[in-house]
Amino acid sequence: MDPVIALYTVLLAVALGLSGFVRGDARRRGRGLLLAAALAGFMLVAATSALVNATSVAGMILTALAVLFAAQSATTAFSLLWREICCEPPAKTRPMPPTHPLKSGSLVPESSAKSTKTAMLP
Amino acid sequence: MNVGMQIDLIGWFALIAILAAVQGLSGQQKSGRAPWPKAAVGLLILAMGMMLSSVLLTSDGSNTLLAGIMILLGMAAAPLSARRKDQPKAVDEQAAIEPEAGGQDSILGGLALITIGGGLSVALLGLTGWLETDHDAYTWDLRLIAVVGLFIGVWTFAAGLMLWLRLNGYLPQSTPTRTQQRVVFAVFTFALGLGALAVIYPAVASILMSLMVILALELGALSALSVAITSTTRVLGRHLGLIGAAIAMLGYVQASLFLLALGGLIVAGAVHYLRGRVDFYQIKTPFDSSR
Numbered sequence: 001m002d003p004v005i006a007l008y009t010v011l012l013a014v015a016l017g018l019s020g021f022v023r024g025d026a027r028r029r030g031r032g033l034l035l036a037a038a039l040a041g042f043m044l045v046a047a048t049s050a051l052v053n054a055t056s057v058a059g060m061i062l063t064a065l066a067v068l069f070a071a072q073s074a075t076t077a078f079s080l081l082w083r084e085i086c087c088e089p090p091a092k093t094r095p096m097p098p099t100h101p102l103k104s105g106s107l108v109p110e111s112s113a114k115s116t117k118t119a120m121l122p
Numbered sequence: 123m124n125v126g127m128q129i130d131l132i133g134w135f136a137l138i139a140i141l142a143a144v145q146g147l148s149g150q151q152k153s154g155r156a157p158w159p160k161a162a163v164g165l166l167i168l169a170m171g172m173m174l175s176s177v178l179l180t181s182d183g184s185n186t187l188l189a190g191i192m193i194l195l196g197m198a199a200a201p202l203s204a205r206r207k208d209q210p211k212a213v214d215e216q217a218a219i220e221p222e223a224g225g226q227d228s229i230l231g232g233l234a235l236i237t238i239g240g241g242l243s244v245a246l247l248g249l250t251g252w253l254e255t256d257h258d259a260y261t262w263d264l265r266l267i268a269v270v271g272l273f274i275g276v277w278t279f280a281a282g283l284m285l286w287l288r289l290n291g292y293l294p295q296s297t298p299t300r301t302q303q304r305v306v307f308a309v310f311t312f313a314l315g316l317g318a319l320a321v322i323y324p325a326v327a328s329i330l331m332s333l334m335v336i337l338a339l340e341l342g343a344l345s346a347l348s349v350a351i352t353s354t355t356r357v358l359g360r361h362l363g364l365i366g367a368a369i370a371m372l373g374y375v376q377a378s379l380f381l382l383a384l385g386g387l388i389v390a391g392a393v394h395y396l397r398g399r400v401d402f403y404q405i406k407t408p409f410d411s412s413r
Binding site for chain 1: 140141144147159160166167169170173174178181184185186192193195197200201229232233235238239240242244249250253254263355359362363365366369370372374376378379381383385386387388389391392394395
């Protein structure tokens with residue numbers, strides 16, 4: 001394959017993905033992370049293609065194991081994504097994202113953690 | 123790598139289905155909900171089925187049965203890694219502070235297992251690519267992709283394994299230090315240097331690649347241990363992005379525009395998670411409890 005065509009295709013896909021994936025609400029980012037994991041499950045297609053075209057015994061064994069792990073990974077990703085969708089509350093009861101500033105990368109609102117810590121002190 | 127999947131009409135339809143599914147899952151209505159999330163997951167599964175069918179049905183049939191068995195075995199093993207954990211094993215200070223942290227650990231543990239499986243798969247495909255490539259001067263790009271794939275796969279596998287062990291309380295909590303990060307950078311640079319030498323000098327590549335794999339294992343362990351446990355999603359996002367890059371490289375080797383475009387989409391999706399806060403609807407946070 002022509003490397004220039006490959007590079008253009010990847011760049012276009014990255015630009016499309018950057019505009020398509022959600023960036024706002026933290027909870028929707030969680031779903032987006034699972035969506036990226038589910039898309040990474042398409043590694044199974046590449047692994048299966050490598051297996052059906054394997055020419056040596058060593059290649060066949062290695063690619064068969066690759067297919068096994070890729071199938072496990074893809075099914076797990078789809079399962080977690082489906083569970084996340086089923087857990088989304090209805091629109092009326094959907095919690096709004098917190099308005100106070102959060103520490104970057106934190107899984108728990110800082111103020112909530114601090115208040116819980118204070119409450120646990122003797 | 124002597125594989126050579128040419129993209130056909132099915133691949134374009136699958137790509138359209140995937141793009142529609144991304145829109146259905148990440149778009150937003152006025153109510154704040156995604157437009158049609160369940161149908162979007164159905165579209166993703168349909169796209170996966172279409173691509174697998176096209177790959178299996180267009181092959182010569184010699185390994186089709188083996189491929190089908192392996193796919194079924196992998197799917198059967200998945201519920202073990204996606205199960206919901208009711209009683210978290212990790213009883214540390216953070217779990218005592220957050221009553222719902224076990225659920226968060228559970229879903230992050232599932233994502234760590236996904237990176238373990240994806241990393242192993244990428245590493246095995248990279249190794250296959252190295253074994254099945256002629257070591258001539260004009261195949262340097264295929265050798266480079268095989269070595270980079272092996273490096274990414276082993277690094278992702280080790281990082282996912284270490285994260286899973288940390289999230290399940292099998293490893294002690296550690297505080298990242300500046301020295302750890304310097305060591306990570308040094309190991310990363312040294313491993314990349316060895317990989318480059320393996321591409322340039324294929325005659326001595328076995329030793330160089332063995333050393334690179336050992337360093338990649340160490341790099342994965344160090345990079346997963348040298349971050350705070352609250353930054354787990356950053357590490358997972360980084361390695362999902364690396365898997366996306368590996369898929370794009372496989373697309374180049376297999377002459378598949380479908381895999382190239384999909385790899386780019388995954389890299390773009392993973393970029394968002396390198397910074398900021400990530401929550402899940404499956405997890406009830408203290409913020410929700412207070413409402």
